[in-house]
Amino acid sequence: MFASGGTKQSPEVQTTILLTVVGEERLEILNISELSAEDKKDPQKVLQALETYCIPQANxxxxxxxxxxxxxxxxxxxxxxxxxxxxxxxxxxxxxxxxxxxxxxxxxxxxxxxxxxxxxxxxxxxxxxxxxxxxxxxxxxxxxxxxxxxxxxxxxxxNGRYGGKKTTGESQERKKEGQ
Incomplete structure (x- = not known):
């Protein structure tokens, strides 16, 4: 509504823009709603009627x-x-x-x-x-x-700590010396 400049228009024009956007299925819903002809010109009442119909009530x-x-x-x-x-x-x-x-x-x-x-x-x-x-x-x-x-x-x-085998060059030199 804002992008089309509709917010500056009369409620009737806003409702027309809204109905154009919502499509034919929603128009059918609106036609079977209990809104009066006058209420169908009010964008807030039209939106409320569509929400009531489309949004299921939570149990x-x-x-x-x-x-x-x-x-x-x-x-x-x-x-x-x-x-x-x-x-x-x-x-x-x-x-x-x-x-x-x-x-x-x-x-x-x-x-x-x-x-x-x-x-x-x-x-x-x-x-x-x-x-x-x-x-x-x-x-x-x-x-x-x-x-x-x-x-x-x-x-x-x-690395040879905690009792593991030493693999450093130093330990290999000791082996050679002992031979």
């Missing part, structure tokens, strides 16, 4: 079922950000953050983290997410450190 019970059965999947982040998206259509109101927190705890694969969260006094969603993020970060860093230590240990053994 809150189904949306909540999906939310409450959602658990962490293998390889998925421990904080399960998808829960925030799922909660949008559940109409939880003021309980939203508390229910997201509880669902995170219930759906965790890692029992150690679950226990830590359950043992935390006055656990808010923010505190829960922080503990989850810190746990994941610590595990990632430990894997890196452990992987790095393994490489150092293998390198040290290969």
């Amino acid at each position: 809150v019970s189904v949306e909540r079922h999906i939310f409450f059965t959602r658990a962490q999947r293998e390889g998925e982040s421990i904080e399960m950000t998808e829960l925030r998206k799922l909660s949008q259509s559940c109409e939880f109101g003021e309980m939203k953050d508390s229910l997201i927190k509880d669902r995170i705890i219930s759906g965790l694969l890692d029992n150690e983290v679950k226990t830590k969260l359950l043992n935390t006094d006055e656990l808010s969603l923010e505190k829960c997410l922080q503990i989850c993020k810190n746990t994941e970060l610590t595990r990632t860093q430990l894997k890196t450190v452990m992987h790095g230590d393994k490489m150092v240990s293998i390198h040290a053994v290969n």
